[in-house]
Amino acid sequence: MVCPKCGSENVSIQAVSIVSNQKHGLIWWLCIGWWWLIIKLIGWICIGIFMLVFKLFKKNKVKTTVHSYAVCQNCGNKWKV
Numbered sequence: 001m002v003c004p005k006c007g008s009e010n011v012s013i014q015a016v017s018i019v020s021n022q023k024h025g026l027i028w029w030l031c032i033g034w035w036w037l038i039i040k041l042i043g044w045i046c047i048g049i050f051m052l053v054f055k056l057f058k059k060n061k062v063k064t065t066v067h068s069y070a071v072c073q074n075c076g077n078k079w080k081v
Contacts, residue, residue, distance in 0.1 A: 003072035010073040013081060019064050 068081040
């Protein structure tokens with residue numbers, strides 16, 4: 001494999017793991033999130049202990065993807081393979 005930046009053949013390929021949390025987007029917050037926040041606040045006032053226990057045991061959704069990158073050992077350029 002040849003580096004597109006410097007033309008060197010001293011290139012290694014590495015697997016890179018990218019982790020991201022799945023959160024709600026802007027449209028969700030504009031349509032649902034603002035009133036959902038109000039309902040949650042009222043819920044904290046009415047049944048605060050139950051909500052606290054529920055939040056402690058709630059698991060976050062985590063998405064992990066693996067991409068292969070080639071890295072030039074001479075110039076440090078990297079690109080997705």
